[in-house]
Amino acid sequence: MPILTTETDFYPENLWDDPHAVACDTASKWWCLHTKPRQEKAVARDLQGAGVAFYLPQINNERRTPQGRKLKSVLPLFTGYLFLKGDDNDRMVAIHGNRVANVLQVFDQSTLEQDLRGIHKFLSSGLHVSTEPQVLPGTKVQIRSGPLAGAAGTVVRRGNGDHLVATVQFLSCGASVELRDWQIEPMVKR
Numbered sequence: 537m538p539i540l541t542t543e544t545d546f547y548p549e550n551l552w553d554d555p556h557a558v559a560c561d562t563a564s565k566w567w568c569l570h571t572k573p574r575q576e577k578a579v580a581r582d583l584q585g586a587g588v589a590f591y592l593p594q595i596n597n598e599r600r601t602p603q604g605r606k607l608k609s610v611l612p613l614f615t616g617y618l619f620l621k622g623d624d625n626d627r628m629v630a631i632h633g634n635r636v637a638n639v640l641q642v643f644d645q646s647t648l649e650q651d652l653r654g655i656h657k658f659l660s661s662g663l664h665v666s667t668e669p670q671v672l673p674g675t676k677v678q679i680r681s682g683p684l685a686g687a688a689g690t691v692v693r694r695g696n697g698d699h700l701v702a703t704v705q706f707l708s709c710g711a712s713v714e715l716r717d718w719q720i721e722p723m724v725k726r
Contacts (some may be wrong), residue, residue, distance in 0.1 A: 546591045548586045563623040566648050568640040576612040576633040582633045589621035593655050677720040
């Protein structure tokens with residue numbers, strides 16, 4: 537099977553050249569698009585086709601099958617998310633494709649742009665970049681899968697590698713269990 541070419545991770549080509557090169561008007565701002573599962577690249581293609589500025593950071597992923605065969609792919613750095621730079625009309629273009637689950641408003645535009653520039657610099661360096669989970673001690677989490685699915689707790693400490701120890705409170709008592717990052721998700725504050 538032929539290897540697919542790597543898709544564009546940002547548009548337009550001068551997005552990172554000059555902070556004022558893309559959409560200098562005051563109505564243009566960053567939006568975070570939360571996509572439906574496995575739709576990040578399709579949304580990026582739709583936005584590029586519509587001439588809307590976006591950034592979809594991607595990393596090379598290499599793994600082996602149980603038989604030892606190498607599998608290479610290009611995956612979004614932030615699964616389920618990409619960033620749109622535009623006005624309300626551009627945001628509506630993104631929603632129109634029915635691939636976006638939610639549009640998150642960015643209140644601190646300058647910090648997000650600085651962070652995205654840093655990510656772009658990392659990815660452009662040619663060095664190996666991997667995702668870093670952001671579940672810190674003290675974070676309230678809910679268990680996504682396994683026999684404790686749905687239980688809530690607080691991360692007590694980070695273990696070696698990607699292991700977590702969470703506290704699940706019941707009857708005003710605590711219990712600890714060792715979990716992996718993919719089994720939990722941070723709870724949204726309401």
